[in-house]
Amino acid sequence: MKNKNIAIIGAGLVGSLLAIYLRKRGYQVTLYERRPDMRKVNIPAGRSINLALSDRGWKALRGVGIEEAIRKIGIPMTHRTMHSMDGKITTQPYGKDGQGIYAVSRGILNCTLLDLAEQNGVKIFFDERCTEVVLAKNEMHFENQQTFEKSTAHADFIFGADGAFAATRLQMQLSTAQFNYSQSYLEHGYKELMFTANADGTHRIEKNALHIWPRGGYMLIALPNLDGTFTVTLFFPMKGNPSFESLHSKAEVKKFFSDVFPDAVPLLHDLEEDFFNNPTGSLVTVKCMPWHVGNQLALIGDAAHAIVPFYGQGMNCGFEDCTILNDLLNEHHDDWEKVIPEYERLRKPAADAIGELAVDNFIEMRDLVGQPEFLLRKKIEGWFYEKHPDKWMPLYSMVTFSHIPYNEAQARGNRQNVIMDKIMAMPDIEKKWNSSEVENAILNLLKVNS
Amino acid sequence: MKNKNIAIIGAGLVGSLLAIYLRKRGYQVTLYERRPDMRKVNIPAGRSINLALSDRGWKALRGVGIEEAIRKIGIPMTHRTMHSMDGKITTQPYGKDGQGIYAVSRGILNCTLLDLAEQNGVKIFFDERCTEVVLAKNEMHFENQQTFEKSTAHADFIFGADGAFAATRLQMQLSTAQFNYSQSYLEHGYKELMFTANADGTHRIEKNALHIWPRGGYMLIALPNLDGTFTVTLFFPMKGNPSFESLHSKAEVKKFFSDVFPDAVPLLHDLEEDFFNNPTGSLVTVKCMPWHVGNQLALIGDAAHAIVPFYGQGMNCGFEDCTILNDLLNEHHDDWEKVIPEYERLRKPAADAIGELAVDNFIEMRDLVGQPEFLLRKKIEGWFYEKHPDKWMPLYSMVTFSHIPYNEAQARGNRQNVIMDKIMAMPDIEKKWNSSEVENAILNLLKVNS
DSSP: OOOOEEEEEOOSHHHHHHHHHHHHTTOEEEEEOSSOOTTTSOOOTTSOOEEEEOHHHHHHHHTTTOHHHHHHTOEEEOEEEEEOTTSOEEEEESSSTTOOEEEEEHHHHHHHHHHHHHHTTOEEEOSEEEEEEEGGGTEEEEEETTTOOEEEEEOSEEEEOOOTTOHHHHHHHHHSTTOEEEEEEEEEEEEEEEEOOOTTSOOSSOSSEEEEEEOSSOEEEEEEOTTSOEEEEEEEESSSSSSTTTOOSHHHHHHHHHHHOTTTGGGBSSHHHHHHHSOEEEEEEEEEEOOEETTTEEEOTHHHHOOOGGGSOHHHHHHHHHHHHHHHHHHTTTOHHHHHHHHHHHHHHHHHHHHHHHHHHHHHHHTGGGSHHHHHHHHHHHHHHHHOTTTOOOHHHHHHHOOSOHHHHHHHHHHHHHHHHHHHTSTTHHHHTTSHHHHHHHHHHHHHHO | OOOOEEEEEOOSHHHHHHHHHHHHTTOEEEEEOSSOOTTTSOOOTTSOOEEEEOHHHHHHHHHTTOHHHHHHTOEEEOEEEEEOTTSOEEEEESSSTTOOEEEEEHHHHHHHHHHHHHHTTOEEEOSEEEEEEEGGGTEEEEEETTTOOEEEEEOSEEEEOOOTTOHHHHHHHHHSTTOEEEEEEEEEEEEEEEEOOOTTSOOSSOSSEEEEEEOSSOEEEEEEOTTSOEEEEEEEESSSSSSTTTOOSHHHHHHHHHHHOTTTGGGBSSHHHHHHHSOOEEEEEEEEEOOEETTTEEEOTHHHHOOOGGGSOHHHHHHHHHHHHHHHHHHTTTOHHHHHHHHHHHHHHHHHHHHHHHHHHHHHHHTGGGSHHHHHHHHHHHHHHHHOTTTOOOHHHHHHHOOSOHHHHHHHHHHHHHHHHHHHTSTTHHHHTTSHHHHHHHHHHHHHHO
8 A cells, every 4th residue: 555645744854855755756745844944044053054974875865866966065074183282183084095974064955955855846834843643543733833823734654754852753652552762861062163264265274174172071073164164063061070061251161262172262253152152952862662653654864863973974874764765665666564664673773773883982082083092993994994895894984984784883893893902902013003913813803703 | 948838749659658758847748649539439450459568668658657557458478489380389488587578459558648648738639630840930730630620830849759651750851951761661561360269258379478470481470469369460472472462362361371370260350351351551661860850840759760560669669769858858957959969869870770670570580480490599598698697688688678779789689699600500509509618609709709
């Protein structure tokens, strides 16, 4: 049985992309979005205005024919650039042969997807907040956020693409038996700031890098924008000292930044003003199960699996949900009764894995990338990967530059970690890291562990 | 500052007991209960009509002077009695010197607490469902479940004692920043059944025991009631084979019970009728953090920490919340700004621990208690505990017959487990289990591990 009439709640990145995929398959698709049409209003400052697109995301965009258009507005970042307290700079390539991740404007990407959805015949209603889903009747209730008028709509199938605090998922929590759910916050929050551009619109620091100021318990990062600015994010404890709670005045903020991020201070747009004007964001991981209710409703993207941003995979994972769902619809000839349980079966462990990897990577970014042993470890992995691409792939590459399911990447990464712990314990490893002795040691350990 | 006017949402066991404690301290206390006054209506069948009271619970009842009254209506259970498939019976004492847990009627206990609350001047409103808590205004909204009239109330401090699916906790989830929350279901559910009494009102099987039919992946248990009946509970997978899903007809239920619980079948009140008439219950563990919002609202009992029933500690833990809160009010002279954060700091790790122990104990009850090695292990622990009560206490005794914080009991239990694994690996342990060789081995392992 085909679901002819499909409703998607949430016209963010994943909801809009899903709408295009389903419309192209011939379904009647209606998108409902709580916020106004972002193509007609300004986006408020301070909320993740750029994103890192990588291979899983590109594949999903390729599937609807907009990969090249988006790549033109993306800025490739081929490496991490680390800024130490004393101004010293080190770098670490993300992949091999100049592989990179792309800084892309969330706004432009979302508007492009909305345009494409409409061009393909998707109906979109903005300012419609979903207040309830009555599953027994396949019925959605909305409240218009401009007129406060209430309305009701029906669909053969409903997707919840309404993000980390999804109304659809709350509905499942309240009305579905045996619904497993967790929302887990990091003790850190974030604050968006900005580096200004040069007068001629060029970037004041290296453009093709993701900049990190790792400071152990916290960090500053910067991603390039097309206009020469950088979006800068401080990831910082909510409580304790130092923390968002402990910095009370503009003078304290200025002093703190001058002490720990001295080379960043001259680049920042009005630091003290932005620090207190921009909101402090939270960092939440959401897991739930099941992801669907019968042949009526399914969750997708952040609604099913919100993750923290430290692997740059939140959007990429949501986009991969769409690719895999589309593949399954092909494979099962649009038999939704088969497709939806299979989508859940494949994607739930993948989403759990990237959720965990993203939390792990925070420690890597804010702490390890500042340590020489860590950089050596990554250098050895990169060198061995070049020599034996059939035997080894660094975890970061599996996640970012491959389509290996996240859960398989995680498992393989754990096995590789055990081997690298032993390699790093070899005497004088820093001198002989690219010797045949080390190469053979890794090869032997791979045999033992396989 | 004293909170003069205190509202408690939920007049179940914990809410009613808390009301008495606070009223006795001189506060104005109002209890709001969603259900009708249970003293005036019949309780529907099939929902845990008896409970196992142990030392933590008794202490809390002693504090309000009703320990003896309740003990009179309790039935001591001094041991587990295991029924194997071929009708063989084994037993395992719960503690030493006839220590026991008490089967008590939930209904009688709750009614007694409600009576005592009213006698002490607690105001109680029944049929009032809490629909919202507006924390900014210390305001509660209610909807009467008989008249559907809406009303509003205020209090200086609000307790959420409204159980595993607490409306107060949902309010925190929806409106409190950084609220960590998880609800996690077992893949098993439960069904209540009944053993009939003899014609003269006596029990048809041994009265002073908790009966278990352990069958590996599932189990049946029976707790004695005063009228000679037993409350019988089947803990059983929700899906798979066998499961609640796989037993479709009365004939299938009858055949299944006859095959795996043959000695229980003649004792059961109308099995087939009850099996399909009584609801299938779920088994959920709820964890959250924080447990309080400022000096305005706190969660207590299942609302803060719903656990599965396999350690018989759900009510005991909630009652201990009351004792500890009362102790803290004594210690800090009713300074709520100090007491509430301290209550959370002490009780959160304790509740997490008993939540985990309760899940672990399901495996012990449904599987291990049927195995000779397990019974030997418990026998060795009991024997060594008798000889060296200063050096060893079995985990079950720490949880059930002591006031050691649950988290300390769990940690000490883990250390003892490591030792017992080694003892059980000694050659011929089944022959020499009470020898001085084994005694000295345990003493030495305790030294090494301390």
